[in-house]
Amino acid sequence: MKVGILDSTLREGEQTPGVVFTTEQRVEIAKALSELGVSMIEAGHPAVSPDIYEGIKRIVKLKKEGEITPEIVGHSRAVKKDIEIAAELEVDRIAIFYGISDIHLKAKTGKTREEALSIIAEAVSYAKEHGAKVRFTAEDATRADLEYLTQVIKTARDAGADRIGIADTVGILYPSKTRELFSYLSKIPGVEYDIHAHNDLGLAVANSLAAVEGGATIIHATVNGLGERVGITPLQVIAAALKYHFNVEVVKLELLPKISSLVEKYSGIPTPPNFPITGDYAFLHKAGIHVQGILNDPRTYEFMPPETFGRNRDYVIDKYTGKHALKDRFERLGVSLSEEELEQVLAKIKSNPNVRFYRDVDLLEIAEEVTGRILKPRPPEKVEALISIKCDSNVYTTAVTRKISVIPGVKEVMEISGDYDILAKIEAKDPTELNNIIESIRSVKGVSSTLTSLVLKKM
Structure with a gap:
C-alpha cells in the first residue's frame, strides 16, 4: 500500500484558536517532523504574515542544506500574488486551494461554476510556470456536485497539478461514502489524491483510512489533531491505525510522544489524558479484571504494545483494584506480603471508595498498619x-x-x-x-x- 503523511501542524494547526508559533518554534517543529519521518511538511501560508514567511524561508534553507528531508509545501490562495510569494521561497510544492461547492461559490467568492474553473486553471498554470510542483485542493469538495468536482479535478490536472486534495471541510463524510468517493475519483487518470479530513463529527481518522482504501496516497494530519474548530486527523492516531490495520509504518512510531509533547508545549493546547496513543491514560489500566489480564498477557487489553509508541504500561490502584494488581505493585516496591496481608490491605482500600487512587506511599502506610512492621521499600521511582x-x-x-x-x-x-x-x-x-x-x-x-x-x- 502506497501512503504517506502530510503534516499540516504549521499551517492548519496554527489555525487553531489561540495558537501562534514563533519562527524558532516553526523551525524546531519542522526538524522534529523530519526526524519523525513524515512525507511532506505543509510549512504555512507565506502571504499571511512576515513571520510565517520567515519561518518557511528558514525551513526551505534547512531542506536545501540536507538537515530535513520531507517535501516542503507552501499554501496559497488561487491568487497570483500568493503564488508569487510562495514561488520566491522556492518551496518544493505550491498548494493552491479554492472553494468549489455551490455554498462557497455563492456565499464566499460570488463566482459561477464556469468562472471558478477559469480561476483554478489560471492559478495552477501560473504556479506551474514558476517551476514548482502543484497540488490543487478542492475546498468543501465533499459538499460539491460530483459531476462538477470531476470537472474541477480534470481542469486542475490539465493545468499542471499532479496532486489533488479532497477537503472534507466541515467534516460531514462517513467511511463508506469516503471510500466510494475516492474509488470513483481514482479512475480519473494523471493525478494522485490527498485526503484532508476535518473532525467535526469525530470521523477524521475513519474517513482518512477509508480514503486510503479508495486510492488516496497522502493523508493530511496535524500533531494532536490541531486545526480549525475541532481540528483534523490527529497524526499519532492515524499513524497507529495504519500500522495496526495495514501494517504500514508511515512515521517512526516511537517518536510520537516526543513530537506530541513539543507541539503541546508550543501550541499551549493541553492534550487530554484520554487522548489515543500519547495521552497519559492511553496505556494505563484500572479495573481489576483488566489489570489481571495485562499482568498475565498484555494482549488481553492492549491492541499493540505501548513500547511500539515509546510508552510504558501501568495501572491504577483504587477501589476497582484486584489482588493480582496489588501483589504486583508491592513486588515492584520490593515489599513482600502474605496472601492474608494482601487481603487485609485490599479490604482497607475498598473501604474508602471516594479515594481517586492510591500512591505508593499510601499503600506502604496501609501495609505497615496491617502488618505492624516497618517496611523498607526500594527507593521511589518518582x-x-x-x-x-x-x-x-x-x-x-x-x-x-x-x-x-x-x-x-x-x-x-x-x-x-x-x-x-x-x-x-x-x-x-x-x-x-x-x-x-x-x-x-x-x-x-x-x-x-x-x-x-x-x-x-x-x-
Whole structure:
C-alpha cells in the first residue's frame, strides 16, 4: 500500500484558536517532523504574515542544506500574488486551494461554476510556470456536485497539478461514502489524491483510512489533531491505525510522544489524558479484571504494545483494584506480603471508595498498619513536588498558567492568591528530571521566581 503523511501542524494547526508559533518554534517543529519521518511538511501560508514567511524561508534553507528531508509545501490562495510569494521561497510544492461547492461559490467568492474553473486553471498554470510542483485542493469538495468536482479535478490536472486534495471541510463524510468517493475519483487518470479530513463529527481518522482504501496516497494530519474548530486527523492516531490495520509504518512510531509533547508545549493546547496513543491514560489500566489480564498477557487489553509508541504500561490502584494488581505493585516496591496481608490491605482500600487512587506511599502506610512492621521499600521511582510561582506584575497570570500547564511533568496548575500567583503540581522520575522541569517553568516568560516543596507523604 502506497501512503504517506502530510503534516499540516504549521499551517492548519496554527489555525487553531489561540495558537501562534514563533519562527524558532516553526523551525524546531519542522526538524522534529523530519526526524519523525513524515512525507511532506505543509510549512504555512507565506502571504499571511512576515513571520510565517520567515519561518518557511528558514525551513526551505534547512531542506536545501540536507538537515530535513520531507517535501516542503507552501499554501496559497488561487491568487497570483500568493503564488508569487510562495514561488520566491522556492518551496518544493505550491498548494493552491479554492472553494468549489455551490455554498462557497455563492456565499464566499460570488463566482459561477464556469468562472471558478477559469480561476483554478489560471492559478495552477501560473504556479506551474514558476517551476514548482502543484497540488490543487478542492475546498468543501465533499459538499460539491460530483459531476462538477470531476470537472474541477480534470481542469486542475490539465493545468499542471499532479496532486489533488479532497477537503472534507466541515467534516460531514462517513467511511463508506469516503471510500466510494475516492474509488470513483481514482479512475480519473494523471493525478494522485490527498485526503484532508476535518473532525467535526469525530470521523477524521475513519474517513482518512477509508480514503486510503479508495486510492488516496497522502493523508493530511496535524500533531494532536490541531486545526480549525475541532481540528483534523490527529497524526499519532492515524499513524497507529495504519500500522495496526495495514501494517504500514508511515512515521517512526516511537517518536510520537516526543513530537506530541513539543507541539503541546508550543501550541499551549493541553492534550487530554484520554487522548489515543500519547495521552497519559492511553496505556494505563484500572479495573481489576483488566489489570489481571495485562499482568498475565498484555494482549488481553492492549491492541499493540505501548513500547511500539515509546510508552510504558501501568495501572491504577483504587477501589476497582484486584489482588493480582496489588501483589504486583508491592513486588515492584520490593515489599513482600502474605496472601492474608494482601487481603487485609485490599479490604482497607475498598473501604474508602471516594479515594481517586492510591500512591505508593499510601499503600506502604496501609501495609505497615496491617502488618505492624516497618517496611523498607526500594527507593521511589518518582519524585513529586509543589512549585509556588510568582509572576511579573505586568503579565496576564492566566497566560502564564496556560504555558506552564503543557510542560511535560506538570500534572496540575492552579491560580492562587497570596505571596505567589500560581501553584503547580509536578511529577518526575528522579531529581535530575525534577530540576529540568523547574528550569522549564522558570524559563516561561512572565515568571519572576519559584519556591519548591517536595511531597513526602500524601494524606
